[in-house]
Amino acid sequence: MVDLLPPGSIIGILGGGQLGRMLSVAASRLGLKTHIFEPNQNPPAGQVADKVTTAPYDDLAALGQFAASVDVITYEFENIPTAALDHLENLRPIHPNRKALASSQDRIVEKNFLQNLGLNVAPFAQVDTLAGLQAALQTIGTPCILKTRRFGYDGKGQVRIDDIAEASTAFNALNGAPAVLEGFVNFEREVSVIAARSQNGEVACYDPGENVHRSGILHTTTVPAQLNLAQQTDAVILAGRILNALDYVGVMGVELFVTKQGLIVNEIAPRVHNSGHWTQNGCLIDQFEQHIRAVAGWPLGDGQRHCNVVMTNLIGDDAYSRDANIGLHLYGKDIAKPGRKMGHENRISPISD
Amino acid sequence: MVDLLPPGSIIGILGGGQLGRMLSVAASRLGLKTHIFEPNQNPPAGQVADKVTTAPYDDLAALGQFAASVDVITYEFENIPTAALDHLENLRPIHPNRKALASSQDRIVEKNFLQNLGLNVAPFAQVDTLAGLQAALQTIGTPCILKTRRFGYDGKGQVRIDDIAEASTAFNALNGAPAVLEGFVNFEREVSVIAARSQNGEVACYDPGENVHRSGILHTTTVPAQLNLAQQTDAVILAGRILNALDYVGVMGVELFVTKQGLIVNEIAPRVHNSGHWTQNGCLIDQFEQHIRAVAGWPLGDGQRHCNVVMTNLIGDDAYSRDANIGLHLYGKDIAKPGRKMGHENRISPISD
Numbered sequence: 001m002v003d004l005l006p007p008g009s010i011i012g013i014l015g016g017g018q019l020g021r022m023l024s025v026a027a028s029r030l031g032l033k034t035h036i037f038e039p040n041q042n043p044p045a046g047q048v049a050d051k052v053t054t055a056p057y058d059d060l061a062a063l064g065q066f067a068a069s070v071d072v073i074t075y076e077f078e079n080i081p082t083a084a085l086d087h088l089e090n091l092r093p094i095h096p097n098r099k100a101l102a103s104s105q106d107r108i109v110e111k112n113f114l115q116n117l118g119l120n121v122a123p124f125a126q127v128d129t130l131a132g133l134q135a136a137l138q139t140i141g142t143p144c145i146l147k148t149r150r151f152g153y154d155g156k157g158q159v160r161i162d163d164i165a166e167a168s169t170a171f172n173a174l175n176g177a178p179a180v181l182e183g184f185v186n187f188e189r190e191v192s193v194i195a196a197r198s199q200n201g202e203v204a205c206y207d208p209g210e211n212v213h214r215s216g217i218l219h220t221t222t223v224p225a226q227l228n229l230a231q232q233t234d235a236v237i238l239a240g241r242i243l244n245a246l247d248y249v250g251v252m253g254v255e256l257f258v259t260k261q262g263l264i265v266n267e268i269a270p271r272v273h274n275s276g277h278w279t280q281n282g283c284l285i286d287q288f289e290q291h292i293r294a295v296a297g298w299p300l301g302d303g304q305r306h307c308n309v310v311m312t313n314l315i316g317d318d319a320y321s322r323d324a325n326i327g328l329h330l331y332g333k334d335i336a337k338p339g340r341k342m343g344h345e346n347r348i349s350p351i352s353d
Numbered sequence: 354m355v356d357l358l359p360p361g362s363i364i365g366i367l368g369g370g371q372l373g374r375m376l377s378v379a380a381s382r383l384g385l386k387t388h389i390f391e392p393n394q395n396p397p398a399g400q401v402a403d404k405v406t407t408a409p410y411d412d413l414a415a416l417g418q419f420a421a422s423v424d425v426i427t428y429e430f431e432n433i434p435t436a437a438l439d440h441l442e443n444l445r446p447i448h449p450n451r452k453a454l455a456s457s458q459d460r461i462v463e464k465n466f467l468q469n470l471g472l473n474v475a476p477f478a479q480v481d482t483l484a485g486l487q488a489a490l491q492t493i494g495t496p497c498i499l500k501t502r503r504f505g506y507d508g509k510g511q512v513r514i515d516d517i518a519e520a521s522t523a524f525n526a527l528n529g530a531p532a533v534l535e536g537f538v539n540f541e542r543e544v545s546v547i548a549a550r551s552q553n554g555e556v557a558c559y560d561p562g563e564n565v566h567r568s569g570i571l572h573t574t575t576v577p578a579q580l581n582l583a584q585q586t587d588a589v590i591l592a593g594r595i596l597n598a599l600d601y602v603g604v605m606g607v608e609l610f611v612t613k614q615g616l617i618v619n620e621i622a623p624r625v626h627n628s629g630h631w632t633q634n635g636c637l638i639d640q641f642e643q644h645i646r647a648v649a650g651w652p653l654g655d656g657q658r659h660c661n662v663v664m665t666n667l668i669g670d671d672a673y674s675r676d677a678n679i680g681l682h683l684y685g686k687d688i689a690k691p692g693r694k695m696g697h698e699n700r701i702s703p704i705s706d
Contacts, residue, residue, distance in 0.1 A: 007685070029683065033400050049401075281637055300677060324653065324654045330383055332381065
């Protein structure tokens with residue numbers, strides 16, 4: 001039976017960045033409270049959460065008090081230390097589950113999982129040594145990308161290799177971290193599917209969005225993506241298979257390359273996703289509320305879209321618009337470091353346009 | 354010059370109920386923080402605000418500290434004690450201004466203000482004594498409604514009089530409070546216009562919504578209202594005149610009776626309004642963000658509506674829907690007292706329907 005949390009219940013969220021902030025706001029709409037666990041002082045989510053615990057992830061006492069104060073636990077990022085999870089999952093339900101986290105925390109585990117499901121991924125090889133990298137380069141060829149197996153995000157922990165002679169420089173750039181060499185995919189476009197699965201096993205997907213990156217960071221997501229009906233169907237079915245295979249509960253971001261040979265899964269993120277921010281102004285129930293609904297045992301929204309949307313990230317000191325016709329979402333961060341995500345804007349237009 | 358508050362600024366809000374809660378959420382989208390001042394413990398807005406001060410309105414020291422911690426002050430209800438306002442307005446800007454509050458705190462002042470603008474109001478007479486009521490009944494006739502001049506809301510502080518013989522009972526029911534006798538208006542429908550005015554003097558109105566009450570409390574607001582184009586235009590122009598006359602900054606709710614003889618102003622509320630909750634799921638920029646934008650010196654949204662909406666209030670222990678196609682908004686209140694507003698639901702449909 002599903003544990004359907006009533007209003008007044010408390011959702012514990014690991015991580016207090018912008019995703020935790022927008023999850024907190026969504027929870028408030030459902031009459032639910034949030035408690036943020038975050039190592040850093042003054043997290044963006046703290047401004048809108050009912051409660052904040054500031055403590056490192058190895059503070060088991062703080063984790064225990066946090067767990068005791070909440071009804072269910074979720075997270076806004078996938079790199080939660082294993083020991084913290086071991087401790088928490090004995091105390092309260094955690095959604096999405098451990099299997100989902102394990103499959104996304106390590107690029108090799110993730111690719112093996114996806115391949116075992118019969119899905120296509122880019123050619124890859126495990127790299128632990130410089131000799132291993134040199135051998136892998138023979139198989140994969142150039143251009144290719146060397147990525148750390150764990151803890152990569154927004155293009156961090158990645159080095160592009162255009163020539164075999166760059167092997168040693170690239171290997172050193174990752175400081176000896178366990179890595180994976182990925183072949184370059186000659187894709188037409190990158191899209192992502194924001195998919196959700198409830199505790200009852202129902203799956204709902206938003207329309208795929210088309211992503212454009214700049215300097216390794218998402219720049220825009222445009223909905224609808226330029227996909228034919230077969231590609232749209234494939235994308236949604238594929239996402240559903242991933243969620244069902246993981247017995248997943250919550251929202252997942254599934255990044256896909258669209259190629260002449262079909263869809264290739266780039267990566268999966270077991271959480272609300274930057275490429276789903278358009279849902280805030282394009283759908284009645286956005287990805288943040290969808291995630292909270294799933295985690296709280298509520299039925300999902302159906303993902304229906306009422307507008308076309310172009311989402312643009314505001315990075316570093318990007319100017320933002322105070323215009324009338326833009327859905328503006330700022331994250332309440334104090335300092336605009338270069339490359340730091342400060343907010344995003346959603347421009348909407350009627351579907352009929 | 355307009356004082357345009359940058360992200361990171363703090364909006365002080367007097368009152369921590371559901372309106373303050375939804376104002377806080379809207380402020381967070383713009384990267385602004387909120388500080389709630391509220392006499393009651395654990396206010397609904399406290400769950401999503403950056404800071405809460407719990408103190409009575411006659412605690413001048415607490416008011417002073419509150420004012421010192423914020424950049425601008427606004428409020429979620431019109432019945433703020435005069436002495437508190439006197440103290441606060443020497444310390445920080447307050448929007449909407451004192452004139453707007455004075456015009457809405459007292460039904461006689463409000464009606465005189467509206468009449469002086471050349472707008473139609475229901476026939477009314479000031480009532481201070483039983484003899485005065487009996488005289489007024491001769492002029493106004495029955496049926497009519499005796500209302501306290503101040504502090505009425507949601508049908509409270511009102512007695513309907515169907516027969517002159519009920520005068521004494523009605524007068525006693527209000528415990529001798531200064532009152533106004535209002536003639537019954539034979540209206541076809543009640544609509545309200547949610548209007549906003551910026552610090553630059555620009556005015557933006559949302560489409561009028563049609564209101565249905567139950568037991569003196571708003572039950573539904575339906576957008577679009579059943580109005581012909583001339584009525585729609587009149588409603589918007591009339592609202593604009595009120596805001597301009599008050600040099601108003603922020604969102605105002607203007608309740609109108611639609612009669613065969615034209616529009617009659619029922620009452621004005623110098624704040625975000627229950628009949629504007631549909632904007633949360635019908636517009637890119639909702640009434641709460643619109644109010645925060647005005648108060649913070651930002652340009653307004655244009656009020657454009659992208660869906661038809663039916664808003665239904667959830668009162669007392671009304672069941673709410675967890676359905677996929679309803680925008681649910683619960684207020685985080687613990688106890689569902691009879692008549693207490695616990696939340697609302699927005700059902701949307703395409704404009705083309």
